[in-house]
Every structure is written in structure tokens, then in C-alpha cells.
Amino acid sequence: MSEALRRDYQVCEEIGRGRFGTVFRCISVESGDSFACKSIDKIILADDSIDRQCIEGEAKIMHLVSGHSNVVQIFDVYEDDTHLDIILELCSSSDLFDRIADRVFSEAEAAAVMKPLMEAVAHCHRRGVAHRDIKPDNIFFDEWNRLKLGDFGSAECFREGELMSGIVGTPYYVAPEVIAGREYSEKVDVWSAGVILYIMLAGIPPFYGESSMEIFEAVLRANLRFPARIFHSVSTAAKDLLRRMICKDVSRRFTAEQVLRHPWMTSVGETRTEADLT
Structure with missing residues (x-):
């Protein structure tokens, strides 16, 4: 995870794992509110241009559709040389x-x-x-x-x-x-x-x-x-x-x-x- 994210959020337990990344619960240092953080290791995607394009486009697409009450909301994006971290609405109930x-x-x-x-x-x-x-x-x-x-x-x-x-x-x-x-x-x-x-x-x-x-x-x-x-x-x-x-x-x-x-x-x-x- 990026250092900037760790300054703004306390990263807690893992709550999910997918093809492109791991999802953690995190807490805003400023507000104390809980969020989900989808953390993607860019090094793993380095040799797959298609996967890399999908990941880089995900945050942009979520900004496009965010705002509807039945779509997971995106709040922030952190990126450095090794990781892309997306701060999302926490859905704490079962899927x-x-x-x-x-x-x-x-x-x-x-x-x-x-x-x-x-x-x-x-x-x-x-x-x-x-x-x-x-x-x-x-x-x-x-x-x-x-x-x-x-x-x-x-x-x-x-x-x-x-x-x-x-x-x-x-x-x-x-x-x-x-x-x-x-x-x-x-x-x-x-x-x-x-x-x-x-x-x-x-x-x-x-x-x-x-x-x-x-x-x-x-x-x-x-x-x-x-x-x-x-x-x-x-x-x-x-x-x-x-x-x-x-x-x-x-x-x-x-x-x-x-x-x-x-x-x-x-x-x-x-x-x-x-x-x-x-």
C-alpha cells in the first residue's frame, strides 16, 4: 500500500480477495469512519497490459457511476510506483x-x-x-x-x-x-x-x-x-x-x-x- 494512504487511514483486517487485488477494512484517521480499501499490486500486472488497462480504468469508471444509491461509492485513489489503492464504501453485510x-x-x-x-x-x-x-x-x-x-x-x-x-x-x-x-x-x-x-x-x-x-x-x-x-x-x-x-x-x-x-x-x-x- 502507498505511504500516503497509510498516513490517512488505519489499515485493518482483510475482508476480501479477488483476481486483481486484496480488500481491507480501513478507518479514516480524520473522521474515524470505516471504509473498504482495494489494494492492487501493480508489479504483478507489469507483464499483462490487458489486466493493467482494466485496473487503471476501474477507478475512472467508478467515478463515472458513483453517486447512485445502489452502486458502491468511490471516495479516493492513492497510487505510487508499486500499488494502486482505491478507497470504497464499506459493505459490511453478506453478499x-x-x-x-x-x-x-x-x-x-x-x-x-x-x-x-x-x-x-x-x-x-x-x-x-x-x-x-x-x-x-x-x-x-x-x-x-x-x-x-x-x-x-x-x-x-x-x-x-x-x-x-x-x-x-x-x-x-x-x-x-x-x-x-x-x-x-x-x-x-x-x-x-x-x-x-x-x-x-x-x-x-x-x-x-x-x-x-x-x-x-x-x-x-x-x-x-x-x-x-x-x-x-x-x-x-x-x-x-x-x-x-x-x-x-x-x-x-x-x-x-x-x-x-x-x-x-x-x-x-x-x-x-x-x-x-x-
């Missing part, structure tokens, strides 16, 4: 990955996650940012149980009508056009969010396999099914929304804004809030 393990959500519970998630995704897309790695591990909750979309290490900026390239994402959640190596739009985020909704309602992913290769092959086939024994109590509206999000035909796949306007999103669980999901 969505922990919350969906070994349980099935009711439609009201799922809607309470999907609404703020899609609000965050729509906000990013309006700012010209595609997240490109939406998965339960990157969906956090703060101490008041508010959902926060985070980890923009794979994010990319785009202009309206402009396509992106590059294979990024995570098995189970990545869109088929990404795996196929084609150029793609910000709608890859809608596909990923649709997979999360499916998992919350079914308890299993829509496409799976014994290895990453088998998962990718299943995603490429995109044969979306709703087994009766699992979906017997799931509403027609929920399944309709899933078909429109997990849609291989990108031209027919919903945008984030269209997801928010879907009847299931506007009616199911309208009296339920994120704070109910404990």
Missing part, C-alpha cells in the same frame, strides 16, 4: 452469493433484489458503462441492508450504438455472444441479471455442466427451460420476464430500462423492500 446459497427465494424476495439491481444496471448504462461481470459475488449489501453493485474491474465504457469485445465474465452468468467471441452490447448485463433471477427462483442455474467448458456449451445452446417440479409455483409473469432477459437473440433481449418497466417488476413485492431481506 448475494452467501444469501442465495442453499435456498430458494419467493417472488417477493427476488423482486426486492432485482429492482435495486436493475436500477443500478440502468444507471450504469445511462452513464455509458457496461459492468460485464454481474454475478452474486459482486452484489453487496451495506449495514442497512441496501443493495450495492460493485467490483467494476471488468467494466467497459461504451457510446450509444457502439459494440464491445473481449471475453470477460464468469461461467453460469456470461452471455452467449461473449463466449462466442462476437462483439456485444451492454445487454450482456441484462442476461447476467436474468440468470441471477432464475437462480433465486429455482435454486439452480439455467445452464450448467460438470466443467467450465460444459457450462459454456450449455450457455451457447441457450435452451431455457422451466422444469415443472421446480417452477410449479412461479408465476407466468416471472417466467415471461426471464424469457425476455435470458434471450439469445440480442435484438429481442430487454434493455435494463425495459426490465424495470415489466409488469412483474412493477407489481410483485411492491410493498417489500431490501431491508426485508435479512
